Amino acid sequence: MSTREKTSAGKHLTNILTKGYMDLHQKAAGGSFCVWIAINVPAEIFAGFENVVYAVPESHSAMCAGKGIGAAMCEKAENIGYSMDLCSYARIDIGNATDGGKDSPTFGLPKPDLLVSNNNNCSLLTKWFDVHHREWNVPHFIMDIPFCYEPQKAKDHTYIIQQIRDLIGLVETLSGQSFDVDRYTEAVHFSWEGIRQWKRFLDMARHTPSPITAFDSFVHMAPFLTQRGKPVLSQHFSLLADEAEKRIADSDFPVPNETYRLFWDNIAPWHQLRSMSKRLGQLNANIVGASYTSCMGTVEGSFGLYEWDEKDPFDYVARTMNAYMCPHGMELRHAAMKQVIEDLTIDGVIFASNRSCKPYSITQMDQQKQISEQLGVPAILIEVDHADVRKYNEENAFVRIEALLETIESRRNKGHI
Amino acid sequence: MITAGIDIGSISTKAAIVKDGILLGSVVIPTGYNVSKAGEKVFQILLDQLELNSGEVTSVVSTGYGRNRVEFADKAVTEITCHATGAYFLNPEIRTVIDIGGQDSKAIVIDENGRVMDFIMNDKCAAGTGRFLEVMARAMEIDLDEFGQISLSARSSARISSLCTVFAETEVISLISTGEPRSSIIAGIHESIASRVVAMGRRIKMEAPVVMTGGVAKNIGVVHAIGKKMDSDIAASEHAQTNGAIGAALLAGKNI
Numbered sequence: 001m002s003t004r005e006k007t008s009a010g011k012h013l014t015n016i017l018t019k020g021y022m023d024l025h026q027k028a029a030g031g032s033f034c035v036w037i038a039i040n041v042p043a044e045i046f047a048g049f050e051n052v053v054y055a056v057p058e059s060h061s062a063m064c065a066g067k068g069i070g071a072a073m074c075e076k077a078e079n080i081g082y083s084m085d086l087c088s089y090a091r092i093d094i095g096n097a098t099d100g101g102k103d104s105p106t107f108g109l110p111k112p113d114l115l116v117s118n119n120n121n122c123s124l125l126t127k128w129f130d131v132h133h134r135e136w137n138v139p140h141f142i143m144d145i146p147f148c149y150e151p152q153k154a155k156d157h158t159y160i161i162q163q164i165r166d167l168i169g170l171v172e173t174l175s176g177q178s179f180d181v182d183r184y185t186e187a188v189h190f191s192w193e194g195i196r197q198w199k200r201f202l203d204m205a206r207h208t209p210s211p212i213t214a215f216d217s218f219v220h221m222a223p224f225l226t227q228r229g230k231p232v233l234s235q236h237f238s239l240l241a242d243e244a245e246k247r248i249a250d251s252d253f254p255v256p257n258e259t260y261r262l263f264w265d266n267i268a269p270w271h272q273l274r275s276m277s278k279r280l281g282q283l284n285a286n287i288v289g290a291s292y293t294s295c296m297g298t299v300e301g302s303f304g305l306y307e308w309d310e311k312d313p314f315d316y317v318a319r320t321m322n323a324y325m326c327p328h329g330m331e332l333r334h335a336a337m338k339q340v341i342e343d344l345t346i347d348g349v350i351f352a353s354n355r356s357c358k359p360y361s362i363t364q365m366d367q368q369k370q371i372s373e374q375l376g377v378p379a380i381l382i383e384v385d386h387a388d389v390r391k392y393n394e395e396n397a398f399v400r401i402e403a404l405l406e407t408i409e410s411r412r413n414k415g416h417i
Numbered sequence: 418m419i420t421a422g423i424d425i426g427s428i429s430t431k432a433a434i435v436k437d438g439i440l441l442g443s444v445v446i447p448t449g450y451n452v453s454k455a456g457e458k459v460f461q462i463l464l465d466q467l468e469l470n471s472g473e474v475t476s477v478v479s480t481g482y483g484r485n486r487v488e489f490a491d492k493a494v495t496e497i498t499c500h501a502t503g504a505y506f507l508n509p510e511i512r513t514v515i516d517i518g519g520q521d522s523k524a525i526v527i528d529e530n531g532r533v534m535d536f537i538m539n540d541k542c543a544a545g546t547g548r549f550l551e552v553m554a555r556a557m558e559i560d561l562d563e564f565g566q567i568s569l570s571a572r573s574s575a576r577i578s579s580l581c582t583v584f585a586e587t588e589v590i591s592l593i594s595t596g597e598p599r600s601s602i603i604a605g606i607h608e609s610i611a612s613r614v615v616a617m618g619r620r621i622k623m624e625a626p627v628v629m630t631g632g633v634a635k636n637i638g639v640v641h642a643i644g645k646k647m648d649s650d651i652a653a654s655e656h657a658q659t660n661g662a663i664g665a666a667l668l669a670g671k672n673i
Binding site for chain 2: 353365369372378383395396399400402403406407410411
């Protein structure tokens with residue numbers, strides 16, 4: 001994956017993220033009611049209020065790690081007694097809060113009036129938000145989203161909708177503002193438009209060679225977390241998909257001699273995006289997709305887009321609140337993985353065992369076995385940490401990745417590499 | 418056609434030269450601080466021993482952790498593929514290779530054509546590796562080369578429960594202070610390595626016959642402990658330490 005000049009979509013991304021964080025700070029400073037949310041809290045509901053803004057600590061932590069300051073931010077939390085074994089997103093965020101975000105690329109996040117977490121991605125998240133709840137005496141609303149061993153049950157769906165309504169009521173009480181269901185419906189529509197363009201972009205990886213890499217999707221997923229419910233979402237992903245389409249037309253591929261098509265399972269290794277993509281490109285290998293970025297807008301057991309009939313936004317939002325991988329049982333994860341391996345003609349899978357995210361990593365050994373035995377697709381397990389570079393060893397990771405490529409080659413050529 | 422393999426590991430650097438499928442020779446030196454220099458040095462020593470000059474060597478493949486630091490190599494290949502190739506060359510019946518080197522241990526399953534079908538490696542922890550043994554030898558003030566023979570005389574094995582090299586060293590020191598026989602402690606150390614490596618290897622489908630390669634295979638105590646744990650006869654390769662370099666030299670020939 002060669003180093004490329006920033007594309008129009010790349011520049012657009014920088015602009016919308018910069019503008020997004022500036023707006024957030026300005027509005028919060030100007031008296032907007034500010035909510036901090038976990039990534040799969042349905043942010044569209046805040047658009048239903050006149051003057052409510054939201055911030056996403058996980059996305060901010062990922063950005064810090066991507067900018068190379070993740071470990072330093074983690075140390076700030078460790079210096080006040082938090083264990084190195086805690087999630088590095090949490091440590092970055094707590095570390096950032098110790099000095100008002102003075103080293104953050106976005107000057108941190110404006111202090112919240114309300115914290116909203118959920119327990120379906122991980123239970124640590126609720127404890128992490130509780131730290132701020134205690135420190136700042138800010139209310140903390142926890143959404144209880146049931147884990148899925150099978151497609152979401154009707155009673156769970158009803159339970160989630162009730163919690164969304166409860167949250168709206170709480171924001172009304174705390175902010176003194178009224179909820180407008182039409183504005184909320186419009187915001188869900190904007191997110192739906194955006195996610196369709198996102199899927200269009202991801203589907204470009206079906207082409208061989210692929211015009212995109214998973215690293216593109218890692219970098220460009222940020223607006224889906226911080227700009228939900230806004231028209232800019234669809235504009236951005238449309239631009240991104242158009243660019244990928246043009247690359248196919250121009251035969252301009254990120255890995256021109258793409259020989260190995262790989263799939264990545266786990267959160268992005270934010271501190272390694274540039275070096276890992278470069279080194280893979282030198283090996284003619286392309287990670288063309290990732291479960292982490294494929295699951296948005298989907299439901300359990302498939303990376304296919306969950307279709308919305310544009311009728312009931314509560315129904316749609318509750319149904320897709322379990323989109324991410326962590327709240328899914330192993331059979332559901334395997335079903336989604338199996339399909340994407342076929343759809344993207346994947347040669348090998350990299351299971352990134354993440355020291356900071358055990359809910360994502362816990363099934364990987366069994367998944368690796370199933371994929372190797374049932375599909376005959378070689379797979380490896382490497383050790384990573386999504387935001388703490390101190391827990392990653394590049395050479396250890398690459399000896400496994402290169403051995404995976406050699407195994408693929410050896411199977412193709414009957415023993416010759 | 419003469420080809421060479423250079424295997425730069427964390428502790429030792431190895432070279433092997435083959436001619437038309439016949440092993441001409443191999444050599445082992447300590448890696449030391451300068452990885453690139455170790456590669457050049459080991460190659461030159463072997464060339465001198467075999468009375469060859471570098472121009473006579475058609476192709477070179479490098480492997481091991483220093484594989485990308487061997488400037489004169491035509492290609493870098495991982496030690497997984499090289500150990501499989503080397504073991505298959507020395508005995509085509511072999512289906513599983515257990516390789517324990519200085520800082521990693523791995524199990525490799527190969528098919529009837531010598532192809533790697535599956536492999537597994539330890540994670541970043543150094544337990545169950547040559548470095549683990551080195552630390553224990555230092556703690557016991559015994560030459561590592563004596564470990565294997567001493568352990569065979571043990572009447573029982575001390576239990577080393579910690580998987581962490583540093584904590585295991587503390588355990589060993591504690592056992593020494595309580596008067597545990599040294600043969601028993603060393604046997605316990607070997608069992609600790611065997612437990613870890615066999616448990617890891619069982620995550621893939623290891624098939625017999627099994628051969629052990631890597632520097633640790635020179636330790637008969639570890640080979641026995643692994644065989645006992647697997648309830649199977651394990652052979653140690655006669656070229657245990659240079660097996661990866663031999664595989665690299667053979668692969669250098671295949672790529673022409």
